[in-house]
Amino acid sequence: SQELEQSPQSLIVQEGKNLTINCTSSKTLYGLYWYKQKYGEGLIFLMMLQKGGEEKSHEKITAKLDEKKQQSSLHITASQPSHAGIYLCGADAPNTGTASKLTFGTGTRLQVTL
Amino acid sequence: KAGVTQTPRYLIKTRGQQVTLSCSPISGHRSVSWYQQTPGQGLQFLFEYFSETQRNKGNFPGRFSGRQFSNSRSEMNVSTLELGDSALYLCASRDRGPYNEQFFGPGTRLTVL
Numbered sequence: 001s002q003e004l005e006q007s008p009q010s011l012i013v014q015e016g017k018n019l020t021i022n023c024t025s026s027k028t029l030y031g032l033y034w035y036k037q038k039y040g041e042g043l044i045f046l047m048m049l050q051k052g053g054e055e056k057s058h059e060k061i062t063a064k065l066d067e068k069k070q071q072s073s074l075h076i077t078a079s080q081p082s083h084a085g086i087y088l089c090g091a092d093a094p095n096t097g098t099a100s101k102l103t104f105g106t107g108t109r110l111q112v113t114l
Numbered sequence: 115k116a117g118v119t120q121t122p123r124y125l126i127k128t129r130g131q132q133v134t135l136s137c138s139p140i141s142g143h144r145s146v147s148w149y150q151q152t153p154g155q156g157l158q159f160l161f162e163y164f165s166e167t168q169r170n171k172g173n174f175p176g177r178f179s180g181r182q183f184s185n186s187r188s189e190m191n192v193s194t195l196e197l198g199d200s201a202l203y204l205c206a207s208r209d210r211g212p213y214n215e216q217f218f219g220p221g222t223r224l225t226v227l
Contacts, residue, residue: 033215042118042204042218088157093170101147101170102216104157 002027004089004105012111013079021074021108023089029069031092033102036085043088046074076110084112115141118207118219126225132193135222139186139207145169146188147216148180151202160203163188192224200226 003026013019023032031050035043047056049065049072056063060077076083086109090102119138127133139146147170148160159172163182180190186207192199202223206216 031214035218040202040221040223042220043206045215045217048215090157101159101162101172103159104149106156 002091002093002103004091004103006087006089006105006108008108009106010109010111012113014113015080016078019076019079019110021087021110023072023074023105025070025091027070029065029072029091032065032072033090033092034063034072034074035088035090037088037107038085046087079110079112081112081114084110086110118205118217120203120205120219120222122222123220124223124225126227127195128227129195129197131195132191133195133224134189134191135203135205135224137188137190137205137207137219139188139205140209140217143207143209143217144186145208146182146186147206147208148188148190149204149206150174151204151221152198152200157204160190195226197226200224 005024007022033048034046036046037043047063049063052067052069054065062075065072086107088107089105093101118140121136145164147162149157150160151157160174161168161180162170166182177193182188202221204218204221206218208216
């Protein structure tokens with residue numbers, strides 16, 4: 001079965017600093033999703049990557065999928081308190097024909113200090 | 115459109131009891147997936163329903179079951195509750211959007227005493 005490892009497990013950054021979260025898969029990624037979760041709440045969709053070398057940005061968040069499609073990174077520029085939360089990467093299960101059975105990473109807890 | 119709703123939001127049960135959780139997907143979404151989130155195991159896939167049929171299933175015991183109604187609303191049931199079933203249960207619905215992304219509800223926090 002596919003496993004996703006995220007690093008770091010937790011991160012404390014000062015407001016205004018940049019940061020990067022990594023997601024490494026044990027198998028080829030066919031679809032990689034990034035979600036954000038406020039503690040104890042539901043997940044908010046951030047971005048989806050599918051092609052090797054693909055990069056997407058939304059506001060101050062940029063996600064990349066490496067050429068070999070086994071690692072993704074999430075970069076936040078000039079962090080703000082609103083960026084605090086748990087970031088989760090999720091991968092499609094191959095050959096299921098659906099994006100409804102996601103395997104999730106271990107999560108990265110981000111705190112942003114003033 | 116209203117988002118995914120889950121009821122109840124919080125639930126306390128005792129070992130051996132059974133529980134039913136409800137999920138209403140976004141209007142028009144036909145796929146509903148359920149996930150269990152615990153501090154130790156993280157977020158794990160339980161099952162997915164599409165047009166009232168179970169389409170995918172995770173590695174959970176038979177005590178965990180679900181169903182979907184003709185209006186796409188879904189319920190999951192856990193029988194003979196164990197302490198380890200304490201978790202946040204998340205429901206997600208999906209449509210044929212550009213990214214095939216799932217939209218998650220706020221979750222039901224289940225505590226088993």
